[in-house]
Amino acid sequence: MFYDKKQECLSKRAKHKLQSERLIDVVKRVYESVPTYRAKMDAIGLQPTDIKSIDDIVKLPFTTKQDLRDNYPFGMFARGPEDIIRVHASSGTTGKLTVVGYTKKDIDLWAECCARGLAAVGAEKKSLLHVAYGYGLFTGGLGLHYGGELLGLTVVPVSAGNTQRQIQLMVDFKADGICCTPSYAVFLGDELKKANYSTKDLNLKWGLFGAEPWTEEMRREIEEKLGLKAYDIYGLSEIAGPGVASECEFQTGSHIWDDYFYPEIVDLDTLKPLPIGERGELVFTTLTKEGMPLIRYRTRDITALDDSPCPCGRTGVRLNRIKGRSDDMLIIRGVNVFPSQIESALISSDERISSHYHITVDRINNLDVIEIAIELKEDAIFDEIKSIEGLVSKVKADVASAIGVTADIKLLSCGSIKRSEGKAQRVTDKRQK
Amino acid sequence: MLVNQIAVFLENRSGRIAEFSKVLADANINIRAMSIADTEEYGILRAITDNNAKAVDTLKSNGFNAFASDLIGFIVADKPGEMFKVLDILEKSKINIGYLYSFAGANKDSAIILIKVDDNEKTSAILEENGINLMGDGLII
Numbered sequence: 001m002f003y004d005k006k007q008e009c010l011s012k013r014a015k016h017k018l019q020s021e022r023l024i025d026v027v028k029r030v031y032e033s034v035p036t037y038r039a040k041m042d043a044i045g046l047q048p049t050d051i052k053s054i055d056d057i058v059k060l061p062f063t064t065k066q067d068l069r070d071n072y073p074f075g076m077f078a079r080g081p082e083d084i085i086r087v088h089a090s091s092g093t094t095g096k097l098t099v100v101g102y103t104k105k106d107i108d109l110w111a112e113c114c115a116r117g118l119a120a121v122g123a124e125k126k127s128l129l130h131v132a133y134g135y136g137l138f139t140g141g142l143g144l145h146y147g148g149e150l151l152g153l154t155v156v157p158v159s160a161g162n163t164q165r166q167i168q169l170m171v172d173f174k175a176d177g178i179c180c181t182p183s184y185a186v187f188l189g190d191e192l193k194k195a196n197y198s199t200k201d202l203n204l205k206w207g208l209f210g211a212e213p214w215t216e217e218m219r220r221e222i223e224e225k226l227g228l229k230a231y232d233i234y235g236l237s238e239i240a241g242p243g244v245a246s247e248c249e250f251q252t253g254s255h256i257w258d259d260y261f262y263p264e265i266v267d268l269d270t271l272k273p274l275p276i277g278e279r280g281e282l283v284f285t286t287l288t289k290e291g292m293p294l295i296r297y298r299t300r301d302i303t304a305l306d307d308s309p310c311p312c313g314r315t316g317v318r319l320n321r322i323k324g325r326s327d328d329m330l331i332i333r334g335v336n337v338f339p340s341q342i343e344s345a346l347i348s349s350d351e352r353i354s355s356h357y358h359i360t361v362d363r364i365n366n367l368d369v370i371e372i373a374i375e376l377k378e379d380a381i382f383d384e385i386k387s388i389e390g391l392v393s394k395v396k397a398d399v400a401s402a403i404g405v406t407a408d409i410k411l412l413s414c415g416s417i418k419r420s421e422g423k424a425q426r427v428t429d430k431r432q433k
Numbered sequence: 434m435l436v437n438q439i440a441v442f443l444e445n446r447s448g449r450i451a452e453f454s455k456v457l458a459d460a461n462i463n464i465r466a467m468s469i470a471d472t473e474e475y476g477i478l479r480a481i482t483d484n485n486a487k488a489v490d491t492l493k494s495n496g497f498n499a500f501a502s503d504l505i506g507f508i509v510a511d512k513p514g515e516m517f518k519v520l521d522i523l524e525k526s527k528i529n530i531g532y533l534y535s536f537a538g539a540n541k542d543s544a545i546i547l548i549k550v551d552d553n554e555k556t557s558a559i560l561e562e563n564g565i566n567l568m569g570d571g572l573i574i
Contacts, residue, residue, distance in 0.1 A: 376442060376498045383440035383502055383549065384531050385470045385477060392474075411475055413442055415496045 003112065003119040003151060007259060008314045015315060019262055020053040022287035027051045027060065030293050033078040036067055037295060054262065057285060058273055063297045068098040068238065076292050077101045084291050089137040090237040097137075100237050101291040107146065109288060110240045113257045114147020117246030120255070120312070121206045121231045123177055125152040130170055132180035132188070133211070134160040134422050139241030140211050144179045147243060153177075160184065160421040163191045174203035179233070179242075182214035182222060183424035186355050189225025190378075199227025208233040210242055212423045213322045213340045217347035221355055234319055238297055239284050245319050252310050253318030260288055263317060264296070265305055268326065279304040281326060282319070300326040302338075330361055330429065332368045337403045339426050342372060345402035349395045352380035356417040359407075362430040370407040372399065378414045434557070434569040436506035436547055438466075439485050441478045442498040445471060453478065453497065460491040466547070468534035479534065481547075481570075504547045505556055506568045511537060511544040519546065522563045528556050 002008055010018065028048040030037040040061040041047070050059060068076055077084060085104050089097040102110070123129065129148040133140030141159055148155040156173060158166055160180070166188060170178070180188070185207060192198070204226055210233040222230045234254045235242035244261050245254035256263050264283040265274045274280045282301045286293045302325070306318040324338030331337070339359060347355050358373045374395060382388050392409050400406045418425075443449045450469075457464060467480040482488045485501045492499040509515035516535070523530065531549035545568065550556045560567060 378493060378498070379500070380442075380498055381500055382442060382498070383477060383479065383500075385472060388442070388475060388477065389472065411442075412444055413496055413498045414493075416444075 001119045001122055001124060003116040005313075008116060008255075008257075008316065010259060010315055012315065015259060016054060018259055019287060020055075022259075023054050023057060023262065023285065024048075024051055026285070026287055026289075026293050027295065029078055029290075030295060034076060034293075036071055036076060037061075057262065057264065057296065060285075060295050062271065062283065063294050065098060065238070065298075065300070069096045072096050073099040074101065076294075078293055079103055079291050088139045088142075088237050088241065090139075098238060100139075103290040106240070106289050106291045109260060110143055110243060111146035111150045113240060113246075113260065114143050114243035115151040116257060117208060117233050117243050118144075118147055118151050118153065118177070120246055120248040120314070121177070121208065121229070122249065123148070123151060123153055123206070126154075127176040128154040128156065128173055130156050130158055130166075130173070130175035130178040132158050132160055132166055132178060132184060133242070138422065139235070139237040140179075140181075140422075143235070143241035143243055144208065163188065163421070164195065167192055167195050167197065170204070171197055171201045176203060177206045177208070178204055178226070178228070179208040179210075181211050181420070181423055182209040182218055182230075183212065183356075183420055184422070185209055185222045185226060185230070186218065187419045187421075189222065190354075192225070194378075199225075202227055204228040206231060208242075208246070210234055213324050213328070213338075215340055215344045215347065216321070217344050218355060221347060232321065234322065236299055236301075238294060239286055239299075240289070244284070245316070248310065248312040248314060250311050253306050253320050255310070255312075255314045255316035255318055256305075258316050260286070262287055263305060263319070265303070266298075268302070276305050276307050276317075279320075279323070282322075302326055302329070328427065330359075330370075330427065332361060332370050332403075332405045335404050337370075337405060341402050342399055342407075343426075345398045346372070346374060346395065349398040350391050352377055352382070352391060353395065353411075354378075354414060354417075356419065357426065358417050359427045360430065361427070368431070370405060371410055372407045373410045373412055373417060375412040375416050376414050380414070434567045435503035435553055436481065436568065437485050437501055437570055438479050438481050438504050438547070439488050439492070439499055439501050441480070441492060443469075443471075443476045443478055445473065445475050450478070452495075453492070456491055456495045456497070457482065457488060460487065462488050462491065466534070466536050466545075468532075470532060479532075502549075503553060504549055505553055505560070506545060506547045507560060508543050508545055508566045508568055511542055515544070516546060519560070519565055522559065522565070523548075523550075523556070526556075526559050528552075528559065 031048045084101040086102045135141035219230045231247040235244040245256040262285040265280040282299045302323045304320045360371045463483040535546040
């Protein structure tokens with residue numbers, strides 16, 4: 001299923017031409033209307049006319065989250081308030097919010113990207129979409145909402161929270177698809193069971209999950225708990241919101257809608273562009289956005305690209321699964337650790353533990369210590385200390401082999417770890433920064 | 434003939450056993466026998482109540498991990514050497530005991546011993562052959 005087959009399957013050559021025209025245009029626009037970009041380009045003696053094709057993108061300066069913070073709230077906007085029709089802000093975990101402004105065309109473009117993603121997993125006009133992403137400043141809810149409507153689905157704007165009602169609506173309305181954060185999907189699955197329903201009471205066929213890094217293990221868990229096929233949808237508010245890239249039915253990685261968002265991978269240390277297939281920091285340039293175009297925006301997400309052909313026919317270069325966001329990366333005793341590695345190890349370690357966890361890092365006597373709180377599943381069987389000790393020591397060994405650092409494992413009763421209705425907060429770092 | 438018990442996972446922090454007993458008290462459930470095995474970090478509380486099924490449900494809905502399972506219970510005379518007699522039979526039959534707890538019975542001349550083994554059926558048969566007085570839930574509840 002396609003939303004716009006022609007555009008999604010553009011040949012390499014046609015895409016190169018389109019990307020080139022669009023890059024030339026956007027660079028001209030930001031140079032003229034965003035003082036930060038003019039200053040950045042002037043500083044390195046770069047004129048918009050130096051950009052002649054998409055291949056010249058490497059000459060351009062990067063944009064960072066700090067640039068957005070320095071220009072809080074509207075300093076990065078390329079259009080005036082008369083053209084901006086909506087503002088979103090990202091759920092920054094530290095410091096100021098980062099604000100994004102959209103023109104009418106930007107909203108339409110974003111909806112189109114979400115519509116492409118929905119169509120790619122099999123959504124069709126008669127499908128009913130349960131949107132359990134939060135509606136509001138966070139981009140998740142409204143992005144999928146507009147995308148669903150554009151595709152002609154029946155959209156149920158449930159938003160996040162009120163889990164009992166969510167379950168009731170899914171059972172009563174028989175939604176075909178759902179979108180929310182992966183951690184909330186697991187929670188919904190648990191609550192479904194508690195409410196004495198099973199997946200047979202649902203009609204879910206597919207779900208789009210994103211807004212936080214998640215693992216293949218978690219995908220299987222969600223699929224089992226909600227009885228659907230779980231797809232990854234990638235996005236970030238700075239670039240548009242959810243729907244910058246989406247998996248298709250073949251799940252060979254998430255297709256980036258690269259006629260709109262041009263991806264690069266750069267080396268984490270040198271920021272030099274890396275060849276396709278190598279892992280580094282993902283960088284995006286918005287090729288057509290009007291309200292707040294961004295040039296070479298450093299996402300801090302760590303991944304690799306894949307441009308091998310996909311059986312679906314789409315030519316959008318694909319994102320490998322996000323390994324983590326560089327600012328989620330923990331450095332423990334000099335070792336780089338991503339929470340997603342810990343998550344993979346936990347979920348596959350012992351079937352008696354739930355997929356909820358919390359990582360606490362501290363520095364005691366100048367040594368980094370990491371503690372991982374895990375909890376028993378509600379129906380876990382245990383009645384001997386040795387079986388509990390066996391569980392804890394296996395988890396400890398599995399985590400150590402996954403991340404190369406030994407963690408203290410703290411086993412808790414089911415339900416002890418705080419559930420999230422949006423993005424899960426899974427790490428507390430108590431070390432002095 | 435088996436004795437049903439509940440096992441409850443407890444994090445080793447102050448007040449957790451009090452919370453456990455409050456949950457059961459509020460549900461009007463009476464604890465008849467109890468034992469706790471613990472390490473520095475956590476413990477497992479095992480108990481026999483007058484309504485184990487209700488106890489498990491109530492505990493679960495109050496955020497405890499709990500489940501019910503069956504033990505072998507037997508009655509011995511409350512005097513030196515009686516427990517050894519039974520354990521000796523099990524040892525000779527190569528039955529491994531996971532854990533054991535006991536308490537003096539309702540009448541002052543006898544004691545009740547509960548054991549966790551891998552194979553309840555086989556163990557019961559061995560004990561019965563040796564004339565040990567097995568018991569069910571009735572005597573405790």
